[in-house]
Amino acid sequence: MNNTQDPTTDDMLIETDVTDGMSESLDLTDRDTIVRSRNVNVWYGSDQALHDITMDIPENSVTAMVGPSGCGKSTFLRCINRMNDLIDSARVEGELSIRGKNVYDDDVDPVALRRRVGMVFQKPNPFPKSIYDNVAYGLNIQNIEGDHDEIVERSLKRAALWDEVKDRLDESGLELSGGQQQRLCIARAIAPDPEVILMDEPASALDPVATSQIEDLVEELAEDYTVIIVTHNMQQAARISDKTAVFLTGGELVEFDDTQKIFENPESQRVEDYITGKFG
Ligand SMILES: Nc1ncnc2c1ncn2[C@@H]1O[C@H](COP(=O)(O)OP(=O)(O)OP(=O)(O)O)[C@@H](O)[C@H]1O
Structure with a gap:
């Protein structure tokens, strides 16, 4: 995204200990890998945006x-649900599998894949439809059976929005506040019951209260889903994630480890410099 802040300015609090308030680290050693990336390379035309990205993302966790801007975080996120297929110049090579199945195999239907891998974007983007229809949208277009009223209610509860909207489900989603709209988009993403939820800076357009609600929600969602979140905000990453992947300029994954390790004792000097704001 090009309209995001430069992380080396506001969000990188040089003097602040980013480990303040860090979430309790989960023991992830016994968790299965859900997303496995091996030597993933991505080009836009002749420009290479990602180089040999290799990592194992554990299930039911926040990664x-x-x-910095332009290092390829969003590009990697879009590899996981094949959103890069929609960009004519994009070419992906390597293995990107979900529960052992390469999502780039010829027999994978990208639409079915996106049912398993939901996505929430930086700017809340509800459809110009009722709150109810926003949440039910994926159920209808993917012909998902079941009691839609019940799924809509459950999804809105899961997105911590039900109490605020239960008496106005017929009103337009566009009439909600920015933070409510983003929670509506999260409800829409979880309604088809995906396994993985991708979030591309989901709180960067929101005020501090709404941001804090989204952060709480992300941590809760990881009880049932695998959440992979792009963020420019170091404190946010330290607070809510279990694993952190640090990409640096040129589309290289420099370090991927438990969040606590990355923020307290990274292996790489470049990562330490980036995290402490001495980015060069
Ligand atoms: N649709 C596209 N067409 C051509 N080049 C692109 C496209 N999208 C991204 N790129 C390029 O790929 C590189 C990685 O971009 P990407 O958006 O993945 O980085 P990012 O780390 O998510 O950045 P930001 O933090 O600013 O959102 C950049 O050089 C960018 O200009």
């Missing part, structure tokens, strides 16, 4: 992708 943060951090790094």
Whole structure:
């Protein structure tokens, strides 16, 4: 995204200990890998945006992708649900599998894949439809059976929005506040019951209260889903994620480890410099 802040300015609090308030680290050693990336390379035309990205993302956890603008975080996120297919110049090579199945195999239907891998974008983007229809949208277009009223209610509850909207489900989603709209988009993403939820800076357009609600929600969602979140905000990554992937300029994954390790004792000097704001 090009309209985001430069992380080396506001969000990188040089004097602040980013480990303040860090979430309790989960023991992830016994969790299965859900997303496995092996030597993933991405080009836009002749420009290479990602180089040999290799990592194993554990299920039911929050993985943060951090790094300076243009280092390829969003590009990697879009590899996981094949959103890069929609960009004519994009070419992906390597293995990107979900539960052992390469999502780039010829027999994978990208639409079915996106049912398993939901996505929430930086700017809340509800459809110009009722709150109810926004949440039910994926159920209808993907012909998902079941009691839609019940799924809509459950999804809105899961997105911590039900109490605020239960008496106005017929009103337009566009009439909600920015933070409510983003929670509506999260409800829409979880209604088809995906396994993985991709979030591309989901709180960067929101005020601090709405941001805090989204952060709480992300942590709760990881009880049932695998959340992979791009953020420019180091404190946010430290607070809510279990694993952190640090991408640096040139589309390189420099370090991927438990969040606590990345923020307290990274292996790479470049990562330490980036995290402490001495980015060069
Ligand atoms: N649709 C596209 N067409 C051509 N080049 C692109 C496209 N999208 C991204 N790129 C290029 O790929 C590189 C990685 O971009 P990407 O948006 O993935 O980085 P990012 O780390 O998510 O950046 P930001 O933090 O600013 O959102 C950049 O050089 C960018 O200009």
